[in-house]
Amino acid sequence: MTCGVRTFSDAFRSDFAALLHWRRDVRAFRTDPVDEALLSECLDAFLTAPSVGLSEPWRVVRVTSGSARAAALANFRAANAEALESYEEERATAYARLKLSGMERAPVHLVVCCDDSTAKGSGLGARTMPEMRRYSVVAAITQFWLAARTHGLGVGWVSILDPERLLRDLALPDAWRLVGYLCVGWPEAEDDTPELARAGWDAPRGHLPLWER
Amino acid sequence: MTCGVRTFSDAFRSDFAALLHWRRDVRAFRTDPVDEALLSECLDAFLTAPSVGLSEPWRVVRVTSGSARAAALANFRAANAEALESYEEERATAYARLKLSGMERAPVHLVVCCDDSTAKGSGLGARTMPEMRRYSVVAAITQFWLAARTHGLGVGWVSILDPERLLRDLALPDAWRLVGYLCVGWPEAEDDTPELARAGWDAPRGHLPLWER
Numbered sequence: 001m002t003c004g005v006r007t008f009s010d011a012f013r014s015d016f017a018a019l020l021h022w023r024r025d026v027r028a029f030r031t032d033p034v035d036e037a038l039l040s041e042c043l044d045a046f047l048t049a050p051s052v053g054l055s056e057p058w059r060v061v062r063v064t065s066g067s068a069r070a071a072a073l074a075n076f077r078a079a080n081a082e083a084l085e086s087y088e089e090e091r092a093t094a095y096a097r098l099k100l101s102g103m104e105r106a107p108v109h110l111v112v113c114c115d116d117s118t119a120k121g122s123g124l125g126a127r128t129m130p131e132m133r134r135y136s137v138v139a140a141i142t143q144f145w146l147a148a149r150t151h152g153l154g155v156g157w158v159s160i161l162d163p164e165r166l167l168r169d170l171a172l173p174d175a176w177r178l179v180g181y182l183c184v185g186w187p188e189a190e191d192d193t194p195e196l197a198r199a200g201w202d203a204p205r206g207h208l209p210l211w212e213r
Numbered sequence: 214m215t216c217g218v219r220t221f222s223d224a225f226r227s228d229f230a231a232l233l234h235w236r237r238d239v240r241a242f243r244t245d246p247v248d249e250a251l252l253s254e255c256l257d258a259f260l261t262a263p264s265v266g267l268s269e270p271w272r273v274v275r276v277t278s279g280s281a282r283a284a285a286l287a288n289f290r291a292a293n294a295e296a297l298e299s300y301e302e303e304r305a306t307a308y309a310r311l312k313l314s315g316m317e318r319a320p321v322h323l324v325v326c327c328d329d330s331t332a333k334g335s336g337l338g339a340r341t342m343p344e345m346r347r348y349s350v351v352a353a354i355t356q357f358w359l360a361a362r363t364h365g366l367g368v369g370w371v372s373i374l375d376p377e378r379l380l381r382d383l384a385l386p387d388a389w390r391l392v393g394y395l396c397v398g399w400p401e402a403e404d405d406t407p408e409l410a411r412a413g414w415d416a417p418r419g420h421l422p423l424w425e426r
Contacts, residue, residue: 013363121415208260
């Protein structure tokens with residue numbers, strides 16, 4: 001425990017807002033490797049993430065073998081082809097043009113799972129909302145994503161996957177559940193506008209509607 | 214779109230690591246109000262959060278009326294009493310001693326939901342993993358949590374609730390799903406160690422185990 005209160009400056013807050021503004025879901029990566037010490041430093045963001053009951057249910061798997069990567073890529077391609085079939089006319093044409101994963105080139109692939117069977121935390125806070133364990137994993141991924149971007153490192157979250165098939169193909173434990181498949185590497189280009197907005201798929205709302213009760 | 218690349222300094226990265234380290238789940242709040250402009254600035258963190266297909270499925274509800282707050286507090290108390298019954302002996306004694314919500318005193322209460330029926334984003338990325346919409350809401354909450362802490366503002370996420378009953382009591386749309394009930398306000402005290410760790414409930418692991426495939 002550290003004594004005293006940690007405060008943050010206006011300059012830090014301004015840079016933090018820029019960090020949120022410049023974080024991107026990256027799908028176009030350079031193939032040069034990511035330094036292991038740098039990756040490890042970014043992964044430290046998991047250690048301070050909020051988790052329900054201190055359950056820390058995140059399970060991070062590095063996908064390095066050719067066979068595991070090929071299985072993941074085939075999984076994405078099949079799910080993406082099925083998704084394409086669900087759109088009609090102009091929307092299908094637009095979908096087909098999108099680049100939706102950087103799996104072919106990203107040097108680092110991470111499968112991030114949630115262990116719903118963990119005893120850590122003794123179930124505190126997850127009795128009526130067991131999904132809180134998965135939400136804890138998402139919070140940790142979000143912190144990792146931002147930490148990576150402070151170094152200019154890009155992260156892309158691939159969700160166009162059959163999650164059960166991926167866990168089976170990678171022979172991961174039955175109690176684990178896929179939360180995110182992350183591609184990590186140096187982005188080919190930086191931008192402060194989401195790629196889907198640049199491609200005309202949809203646009204950020206730009207304001208937060210609020211309800212009241 | 215802004216031209217050029219935004220980079221971050223070593224000093225910023227060091228402060229960012231401190232931000233992650235000092236973020237806490239706060240349950241002990243002062244009752245003095247939170248300035249509306251400050252709250253609004255923190256809520257801007259939702260606008261830049263990653264969301265699947267740019268669906269932006271977050272729905273933020275301010276809980277201000279006495280009746281809505283009373284319903285939420287009664288909901289927490291009932292769920293917490295049931296949770297207590299699920300523990301035995303020493304663990305039950307330890308659970309009973311924990312302070313698990315700041316709902317009685319926090320000046321700002323937010324119900325953050327996910328609209329699973331949203332048309333925004335046209336379902337992109339959420340076909341095989343529809344939970345990605347809820348995960349997008351969690352990412353936005355995480356960004357808000359960190360933004361609040363840059364100002365010294367505390368956030369506490371209450372999950373010991375019957376989520377369906379809360380949505381019904383607050384007459385929120387059927388397609389919405391509760392992701393998080395957030396208490397927001399000035400913390401009574403700051404600390405860099407999780408309250409559950411200080412109370413001896415569990416301890417952070419302190420390292421990230423990695424698997425490989």
